[in-house]
Amino acid sequence: MHTVFDVIIVGGGAAGIGAARRLADQGVSAVLLEASSRLGGRAHTQDLGGYPLDLGCEWLHSGDRNAWVGIAEAAGFPVDRGDPPWAKAHPSIAQDRDDQEAAQRAYGAWEDRLRVVAAGSDRAADALEPGDRYNPYVRSIAGFMSGVGPEAISAADYLAYDDASTGRNWHLPLGYGTLVAASLPAATALRLATPAEGIDLTADGVAVATRAGTLHAGAAILTVSTAILAGDAIRLPAGTDPWREAAAALPLGHNEKVFLEIARDSAFAPDSHAYGDIHDARSAAYSIRPNGWPVIEAFLGGEGARMVAEEGPAAGFAFVAAQLAALFGHDVASAIRPLAATAWSRMGTIGGAYSCALPGRSGARAQLARPFEERLFFAGEATHLHDFTTAHGAHDSGQRAADEAMAALRPRRAFTARR
Template sequence: MNSEPDIAIIGAGAAGIGAARRLAQTGLSISIFDALPRLGGRAWTCKTSAGPVDLGCGWLHSADRNPWTRIAEESGFKVDRGLTAWGEQYRSLGFAKAEREEARRAFARWSHRVATAQPASDRASDALDPGGSWTAYLQALSGYISGDELERISVKDYSAYDEASTDCNWRVPTGYGALIAASLPAGVELHLATPVEALTLDERHVVLQTAGGAVRARAVILTVSTNVLAGGAISLPSALDPWRDAAARLPLGNNEKLFLEIVGDSPFAPESHLLGDPRDPTTGTYYIRPFGSLLIECFLGGAGARIAAAEGHRAAFDRAIGQLASLFGSSVRDCLRPLVASDWARTPSIGGGYSHALPGQADARVALARPLDDRLFFAGEATHTTDFSTAHGGYESGVRAAEEVISVVVPSSQSRA
């Protein structure tokens, strides 16, 4: 282990890798540390008997301007630009066309208020129809989008993302997580399964304490999740209390995925989708047979994801299979097998899905992104003011933090490399 690298990066997810890719162009020595035994952070393509599945981010959101699209093409990863089944309800099962139209109108009314008549409270729930019949549906959508109920979502924050999004969503058939993990540049000293236990500042360096010993770096880029930063997993100096406070105002929502394997004959059509129960805010939403595979991907958000985390995988799979059986008939129970599930909420080095600002706290993203003393720099999806909650937001924040480092530690002629 290099005990005195020029730059240390804490976190080997999209932000850390983005920072490393930019810094690798400067000739600086770079060490990257992650508590997990793998690259990618919240991007994780898991190999299964039924094929690769993304337990974390799975869609190239705003793909027409997403830097991972370019990286994928340059690296030989196929990008699928085909239309997807999101927004459809296969054969209108459990959600008739007339009901879908009513629910979409309710969402449109809420979206219009959010965009044009933002409530003074900045609380997204205050833009709902009073006594509206589709509130449970909108809460379910909030769970998928933000990982939490509308009562805990900042309208200003939500609108910033919504206005910047291009609604262009593509896929990487071999896995978004696989793409991100394959993108760490050569020459970076990588330390996996190596959590940073403490961070201190001396007169000239940032000192990291790890199980492998102390590391003294000229500058550090910290990319850990807001739940980790706000918690006590890393011992931090009191000078960082304002950053911990900002992180606490940008908590991670709850988002989990379950994958079911399809065996034998089944009624499941390739590239189809349906919402489990539009009147249940804890419902799963199901993407069936992506790319023709024999898989069903179940997304859980907000209250549904919290229930899954609390009750465990077995109960979550049982609930998902039961919901599908209620739509397709009880016989489908015989052709569905639990395959693999995420557990982001109970992963100590992450602690949830992705960040959202609490009402009145959208400006915490700017506060969280500020450097400290030209030695400690911050990146991660939560520091991006418009593309938070995404892998491309994480990547862009890493590049931004790297540029900040370069402006301080690299001579101007070299920084243009």
């Protein structure tokens, strides 16, 4: 087994694959170590009921500047540039439109107040109007975006993403996870089910210990989640405590999906959207019959996702079934049945959804992205300054780390050549 490379990449998600693509383009030898038995990380498409459903990231956010769009088209993957389902409310729901509009205005006003809060406490909860009846709606949308409640959200961090987003949200009918997993270049050596156990600096680079043996390289790129980095799963060199502390300031939130199969003809219109209850912070957002498939995807964030993580999938199925019955009538209960539920928070190799900076700690993203001793480089969505929580932010961070690693390797390789 080959054990010496130019660069060792730890983590096979969007960031690791982005780094591998950049290194392969420049003819730099690399090996990618992935702890699980599959590629993709939080990008994971699974065939459920005969349909490619995304259990993790699903939308090409800021599609007009998203690197995965070009990668998809170059590889022959179709890209749907149509409006996302949340732009098309389900026509059969009898809803109080005034109440909905008031909830949306309350969310917009909360976002406006965040700019004042960002310059002060930086605690997004301080932008809530005390006692406002639409605070549960604001909490739920914040949970979709950040995976946590406003008490744990840096207002400055939240706004950094919001300000950079172009609002273009496109879709991959074959699945985002399918694309990410298929995008590792053939030139990159791949070791699945091979977690990195420890990283040491050596005289000429790094040594990465695994249960299958130790690999050596001039540099390593670490792309694991902040939950893994802040923990003790990987032994890091002495002096990296500031990086672990930065990761701890960017904890992963809770975001989960519950999928239901539509078992018979019903009133569910294809490619439409519904929202559970604007007065319940646990509410899900429902993508109904995507691509015309007989499936309903319930997306939960923050309090709703934490309920699924703590109480299990049965509780999640019961909750979303009750919300759907309230929206469409109790006779829909016989038309839907459980299909699958995610458990990102329980996955030992990941540990949650995506990162959210704690109040006052938005600067931790730049701190985490700094190289260590020009040997160890860090990537992942949490290291991106404004495209965090996204697969394209992760990809771009991997490319940035690859560029840093190659720049550090050049003088050492030139010195070796002169010798």
